[in-house]
Amino acid sequence: MDFWKDPLKVAADWLMGIFTGWGMNEIAAQVLIGFLGVLVLLSLLMVLDIALVWVERKVVSRFQSRIGPNRVGPFGLIQPFADIIKLLIKEDTTPEGADRWVYNLAPILSMMSVLVLWAVVPLAPNILGVDLNVGALYIIATGAIGTLSIIMAGWSSNNKYSLIGAFREVAVMLSFEIPMLTVMLIPTIFASSMGIAAITNAQDTWFVFLSPLAAIIFLIAAIAELGRAPFDMGEAESELVSGYNIEYSGMKFGMFYAGELLHAFTYGGFWAILFFGGYRFFGLEQVSPFLAIAVVMFKALIGYWVIMWIKYTVLRIRIDHMLGFNWRFLTPVAFVLLMVTAFMNALLADAPNWLYISGMFLSNVLVAWISLETARHYSRRERERVEEVKKTVEAHH
């Protein structure tokens, strides 16, 4: 069965036969098939997104000792559809003095910045949109569009709270982009390619064993980039109500919400692809491309689950701590780690595999240990300084 080995090519050939049979010329048929492929992928992602609403709500409620949606359908499975109907029939409000064009464009850009990410996701050995040789950079570039959509939403709503929320969120996103891009260069060094497909192919050993610290930094930066707790200063419910999307109602709000969920899932997927072997799982991907897709989706769900787990466990961090943590700790550590990895890679280029892996792993542990010790030293000094000031103040009274 050819279809079970390479479904995309078989489907494309079949469609090509039909279209040319209708008298369409070959190039037009190719363009049409390309469009159809994109349409199918996007529709599947949107359906997945609806399922993610249910997953997220169920998981949160478990973390908070609740049951969660359980009224509509078995296990509340129909609940997200009810939510969507509600969002669609809700009145679509635009605040007075809003900048209409920018206001309406922002949710579209927000959703788009997530969907275009899937162009480079390798779902199976021969199922991927495009094999860009600058895949890692492409991920960061689409993040730029997400940042843009948030600042557009915050500004155009003509609301002080949404503007403050947008400022905070964008400040966080811009600064956490730097450690994220830096640690993305580490799989690039291992695979000696920036292409996501090549990075997956190079993972005979999962890169998390070669560079656990990079995997952790990527996860932290990804959560910050998503603007989820503990980095959800931009939407802080208790002070800004909802941040940049406060004025949006109905499906426009739904776009932001769905975009955020799918973004979290997508970053979970990239975490899995960059550090946990993507669709590779003990040769399972060679058996059938459908199994490979199942593997990568399963890994992405685990990544998404970790992101949710952190979101509903950790408290919100103050914004100056958040930015200080990035600029004073995460960014330098990421830079040092990148330099150490590049150096070790050159040093161990001809070494046997076990030595390469253990050398990389040990150098990671060393970098992590030194940076944590330095941070501890600094914070102890800071605490002592504060105590000193307190004592002098008390003595004066």
Added chain:
Amino acid sequence: MTGEQIIFLLVAVSTLVFALRVVTTGNLVHAALWLIATLAGVAALFALLDAGFLAVVQVVVYIGAIAILFIFAVMLTRKEMRDRGPQMNPNWRFGALLSLVMFGGLYLLLQGWTGMEKTVSDIPSGFDAVSVLGDALTSPNGYVLPFEVASVLLVAALVGAVYVAFNRK
């Protein structure tokens, strides 16, 4: 006309229109947003030329960093964020003349250039533009010296910015 030419014309014309909107719109934030559209158009042109790396870098650096910082600067420095001052500088006649002369000069220069009629040669399969670029930037026979000088310049600019912003206690 081939499909590629049609796409090129569409992208080029819309980029020019967006660029015109940058200087003609009265709202500063809108001008910044039009600038982003213009830069995205340039990125699309790079992509059409098979320069994927440059296209992505264009988006990361210009849209993701510089244009966002423009918007930040506008929002943090303008009280109303809706600037309605005069758009024309008193020197606009001189500026228009200068740009006209520049355009004429470029036009004359390109008249004698034979590259216009050339067709693009196909890129051989397996050609990795990114690794060629990387080799060129780091090999002693390539551009390692200008690359390092530019890096030092950027580091100097960073240090200078930190020095200016540093709060002495």
